[in-house]
Amino acid sequence: MVETLTGTDRSAGISYNEILDADSHPVRPILRVDSPIAPGPTVVDASIYYSREQHELEKEKLWKRVWQMACHEDDIPNVGDAFVYDISSLSYIVVRSSEDEFRAFPNACLHRGRSLLHENEKKLHLLRCPFHGWAWSLEGELKEVPCHWDFPTVSVETHSLESIQVGRWGGFIFINPDPDAGSLEEFLGDLADNFTLLPFERRYKAVHVAKRLPCNWKVAQEAFSEAYHTVATHPTLLGTLGDANSKYDVFGNYSRAISAHNVGSPHITSERYDNPYMEQTPFTKQRHELTGDVYERMEEGLVKVTRTDDRTGYFDDWGRYLDGDQFHADIHLCNWVGGRLAEGMEDEPGNVYTGTFAERRAKAGAERRESLRSLLGDDVDQISDAELLDPIYYSVFPNISPWGSFNPIFYRFRPDGDNPEQCIHECMFMMPVPNGEDRPAPAKCHFLDLEDDYIEAPELGALAKVFNQDTLNLPFVQKGLKSLKQVIFANYGETKPRHFHHQLAAQLAK
Known part of the structure; x- marks a missing residue:
C-alpha cells in the first residue's frame, strides 16, 4: 500500500x-x-x-537576459578555439581569445546575418564569415571587409562584434546576453x-x-x-x-x-525492507517492493511476472499483457527488466545489503x-x-x-x-x-x-x-x-x- x-x-x-x-x-x-x-x-x-507565445517570451526575457552555462573551458583549450552555443533559435560563439581569457559574441555576421560558425572550430586566427568574407579578430574587432570602399558607413567603431558578458565558475563558461545584468558571482551566490x-x-x-x-x-x-x-x-x-x-x-x-x-x-x-529479495539481479530479476510480485526477464521484450499467490503472467517491455492468469503489470518495472540491455548487464550479479x-x-x-x-x-x-x-x-x-x-x-x-x-x-x-x-x-x-x-x-x-x-x-x-x-x-x-x-x-x- x-x-x-x-x-x-x-x-x-x-x-x-x-x-x-x-x-x-x-x-x-x-x-x-x-x-x-x-x-x-x-x-x-x-x-x-x-504554447508558442510562452516559447517566444522565454526567448526574449529568459535566454536573452539570464546567466546560462555555455560550455566548459576544456572544450576550447587552445587560443583560437571556438564553441558554438545554441539556445532556442539563438546562437552564440564562445572563443578563447588568449591563454586565460574568453569572449562571447552573437553568432551572426554583421553584413547579412550568416552564422559565422556552424560548428565548433580549433585554433582560429580570425572569425571569418564564409558568405562574403568579412572577418573579425578573436576580440571581436572588425578586421577585413572585401571591397570596403563600397561600405562607407562601416568601420571598427560601427561594426565590431557585440561583446556578450562572460563569467566562469568551476571550469564552466557562462554567458549572459544582457549587458545590464549583474555579475555571475552575484547570480550564483554561495x-x-x-x-x-x-x-x-x-x-x-x-x-x-x-x-x-x-x-x-x-x-x-x-x-x-x-x-x-x-x-x-x-x-x-x-x-x-x-x-x-x-x-x-x-x-x-x-x-x-x-x-x-x-x-x-x-x-x-x-517487513520488506528487513527482508530484501536475495535472488534479485540488477537488470534481469526484481521484486516490486510495493506488491511483492517478482519480475523476471525471459528475453528482450518478454517479462514473466509471478504474484505472491503464485499466479503468473507474461508481458512485453511496455507492460502489455501477452499470456497467463495475471493480467496487469508495472510498465516501468517491465521496461527495466525486459527492455534493452548493454553488453554485460544481463550477467551482472546482485549486491544486496x-x-x-x-x-x-x-x-x-x-x-x-x-x-x-x-x-x-x-x-x-x-x-x-x-x-x-x-x-x-x-x-x-x-x-x-x-x-x-x-x-x-x-x-x-x-x-x-x-x-x-x-x-x-x-x-x-x-x-x-x-x-x-x-x-x-x-x-x-x-x-x-x-x-x-x-x-x-x-x-x-x-x-x-x-x-x-x-x-x-x-x-x-x-x-x-x-x-x-x-x-x-x-x-x-x-x-x-x-x-x-x-x-x-x-x-x-x-
Missing part, C-alpha cells in the same frame, strides 16, 4: 537529519542547513509547456560552498551524452528534479532510497535535494571509499557516508543541475531549436582528475536522437536504464498537458520545480 495521509506534514519514517546523526563519519554542517521554501501551493498554467570537498575545478568531463526528447524543456527538467516520482517511475529504487523523506532547500538562484541511500522508501513495509539502515550505509560507504582511494588518496577516510552515497542534487536557475559531493552527474536541459515541444537533455559525468596527473581531454558529445535508446550510450552505465524509465513518461506528459488547464506542485516534495517556477515568473515579469 502506498503511503498517503499520515496526519502530519511529512512522510512516516526516519528524517534525513536523523540519518545524518547515525553516520559512521563526521558530517559537514552544510548538509544540515535547513532552508525550506515557503508553503504553497504553486499552480502554473499548463499552456506554458507548449553555490561554491556546497562543492568544497571536490570542486569542479578538480574535475574533468569524462562522459557527455545528449538526447533529443519529445517534450518541452521544462517538462524534462522537472522530471529529473525531485524524488516524488520514484514511487511510481522507479520501483527498482524503493528498497534502497528514502524518496519521500528527501530533504529540500532553496537558496537564492539555486535549490538542493538530498535523498538518503540504503534507507528504503517510507512507502514500503518494514542487509542489516539496519546504519549498518547498510556504513558498509556501502566503506566500499565507496575504497573505490575512490586510488583517485583521491587517504582523504576519503574523512568523508561521511552521506557524501559518498546520497544523491545530493542541485538545480541552478534556469537549466543546469550539478550533483554534489562525489556524484559526477551534471545535467543541462535546453529547448530544441525553435520547437517548444522538443528539448535536449544532456548528462555529463564530471570525474575527479587523479592526484598528480594531467587533466584528461574532455569527452566528445555522444548525441542520441528521438528514436534512440539511452542504452546506446553504454558510457552511462546503469543510469541509461534509469533515464529510460524517466523519459518513458515524458511524451505522455506533453500530450496530457494539452487536455489540462493547470499544473499543481506538492508543497515540499516538489520544492525544486516550485522554486524554478517562482524564479521563472520573476524573470519573465522583468
Whole structure:
C-alpha cells in the first residue's frame, strides 16, 4: 500500500537529519542547513509547456537576459578555439581569445546575418564569415571587409562584434546576453560552498551524452528534479532510497535535494525492507517492493511476472499483457527488466545489503571509499557516508543541475531549436582528475536522437536504464498537458520545480 495521509506534514519514517546523526563519519554542517521554501501551493498554467507565445517570451526575457552555462573551458583549450552555443533559435560563439581569457559574441555576421560558425572550430586566427568574407579578430574587432570602399558607413567603431558578458565558475563558461545584468558571482551566490570537498575545478568531463526528447524543456527538467516520482517511475529504487523523506532547500538562484541511500522508501513495509529479495539481479530479476510480485526477464521484450499467490503472467517491455492468469503489470518495472540491455548487464550479479539502515550505509560507504582511494588518496577516510552515497542534487536557475559531493552527474536541459515541444537533455559525468596527473581531454558529445535508446550510450552505465524509465513518461506528459488547464506542485516534495517556477515568473515579469 502506498503511503498517503499520515496526519502530519511529512512522510512516516526516519528524517534525513536523523540519518545524518547515525553516520559512521563526521558530517559537514552544510548538509544540515535547513532552508525550506515557503508553503504553497504553486499552480502554473499548463499552456506554458507548449504554447508558442510562452516559447517566444522565454526567448526574449529568459535566454536573452539570464546567466546560462555555455560550455566548459576544456572544450576550447587552445587560443583560437571556438564553441558554438545554441539556445532556442539563438546562437552564440564562445572563443578563447588568449591563454586565460574568453569572449562571447552573437553568432551572426554583421553584413547579412550568416552564422559565422556552424560548428565548433580549433585554433582560429580570425572569425571569418564564409558568405562574403568579412572577418573579425578573436576580440571581436572588425578586421577585413572585401571591397570596403563600397561600405562607407562601416568601420571598427560601427561594426565590431557585440561583446556578450562572460563569467566562469568551476571550469564552466557562462554567458549572459544582457549587458545590464549583474555579475555571475552575484547570480550564483554561495553555490561554491556546497562543492568544497571536490570542486569542479578538480574535475574533468569524462562522459557527455545528449538526447533529443519529445517534450518541452521544462517538462524534462522537472522530471529529473525531485524524488516524488520514484514511487511510481522507479520501483527498482524503493528498497534502497528514502524518496519521500528527501530533504529540500532553496537558496537564492539555486535549490538542493538530498535523498538518503540504503534507507528504503517510507512507502514500503518494514517487513520488506528487513527482508530484501536475495535472488534479485540488477537488470534481469526484481521484486516490486510495493506488491511483492517478482519480475523476471525471459528475453528482450518478454517479462514473466509471478504474484505472491503464485499466479503468473507474461508481458512485453511496455507492460502489455501477452499470456497467463495475471493480467496487469508495472510498465516501468517491465521496461527495466525486459527492455534493452548493454553488453554485460544481463550477467551482472546482485549486491544486496542487509542489516539496519546504519549498518547498510556504513558498509556501502566503506566500499565507496575504497573505490575512490586510488583517485583521491587517504582523504576519503574523512568523508561521511552521506557524501559518498546520497544523491545530493542541485538545480541552478534556469537549466543546469550539478550533483554534489562525489556524484559526477551534471545535467543541462535546453529547448530544441525553435520547437517548444522538443528539448535536449544532456548528462555529463564530471570525474575527479587523479592526484598528480594531467587533466584528461574532455569527452566528445555522444548525441542520441528521438528514436534512440539511452542504452546506446553504454558510457552511462546503469543510469541509461534509469533515464529510460524517466523519459518513458515524458511524451505522455506533453500530450496530457494539452487536455489540462493547470499544473499543481506538492508543497515540499516538489520544492525544486516550485522554486524554478517562482524564479521563472520573476524573470519573465522583468
